[in-house]
Amino acid sequence: GAGVSQTPSNKVTEKGKYVxxxxxxxxxxxxxxxxxxxxxxxxxxxxxxxxxxxxxxxxLPNDRFFAVRPEGSVSTLKIQRTERGDSAVYLCxxxxxxxxxxxxxxxxxxxxxxx
Amino acid sequence: DAKTTQPPSMDCAEGRAANLPCNHSTISxxxxxxxxxxIHSQGPQYIIHGLKNNETNExxxxxxxxxxxxxxxxxxxxxxxxTAVYYCIVRVEPGNTPLVFGKGxxxxxxx
Numbered sequence: 001g002a003g004v005s006q007t008p009s010n011k012v013t014e015k016g017k018y019v020x021x022x023x024x025x026x027x028x029x030x031x032x033x034x035x036x037x038x039x040x041x042x043x044x045x046x047x048x049x050x051x052x053x054x055x056x057x058x059x060l061p062n063d064r065f066f067a068v069r070p071e072g073s074v075s076t077l078k079i080q081r082t083e084r085g086d087s088a089v090y091l092c093x094x095x096x097x098x099x100x101x102x103x104x105x106x107x108x109x110x111x112x113x114x115x
Numbered sequence: 116d117a118k119t120t121q122p123p124s125m126d127c128a129e130g131r132a133a134n135l136p137c138n139h140s141t142i143s144x145x146x147x148x149x150x151x152x153x154i155h156s157q158g159p160q161y162i163i164h165g166l167k168n169n170e171t172n173e174x175x176x177x178x179x180x181x182x183x184x185x186x187x188x189x190x191x192x193x194x195x196x197x198t199a200v201y202y203c204i205v206r207v208e209p210g211n212t213p214l215v216f217g218k219g220x221x222x223x224x225x226x
Contacts, residue, residue: 031211042218059213
């Protein structure tokens with residue numbers, strides 16, 4: 001079946017602009033995660049949704065970052081007033097919580113470049 | 116989550132077994148050892164996980180020491196497609212806690 005998809009695959013923006021990154025999880029997966037990955041580093045947790053609600057947003061670096069998942073499926077990560085330091089690959093993952101299986105399935109990521 | 120320590124890089128000849136070590140000396144009794152890998156320009160991919168018994172699946176084997184302070188991921192017959200960064204992660208299970216990635220081990224499989 002289809003995996004996790006993310007759009008766009010690449011996004012170039014200017015400092016100060018607003019961006020939205022979209023994640024389509026695997027159908028039926030109730031948990032959804034956002035991570036970001038800087039060059040040469042492992043992915044860093046941002047926020048986790050269980051259904052429609054954010055169960056843990058402790059990884060969001062500041063109030064410029066916000067994420068929603070209004071219908072418990074697709075999620076959008078929103079970044080206001082982008083800064084050059086926001087440049088990274090933003091990864092989305094989903095997992096099925098039933099049956100004791102908690103492995104996370106990752107999308108290919110969105111590469112964000114802030115000029 | 117407990118911190119893990121992995122060598123930054125390793126080489127392996129194609130067709131040979133790749134043995135990737137991980138130290139997790141502060142692991143708690145309810146924490147599992149997970150392995151993920153990330154091939155260039157892709158998202159991480161789950162490989163295997165275990166608590167204290169050795170585990171094997173179609174991708175790899177996981178050997179956990181009796182004191183649980185370290186483990187080894189074994190790819191029995193490495194291929195060029197196994198070239199990737201391998202991450203060892205400790206995590207409470209069951210649960211949907213986020214994964215805490217370190218820098219991992221960059222495995223290069225050489226023809």
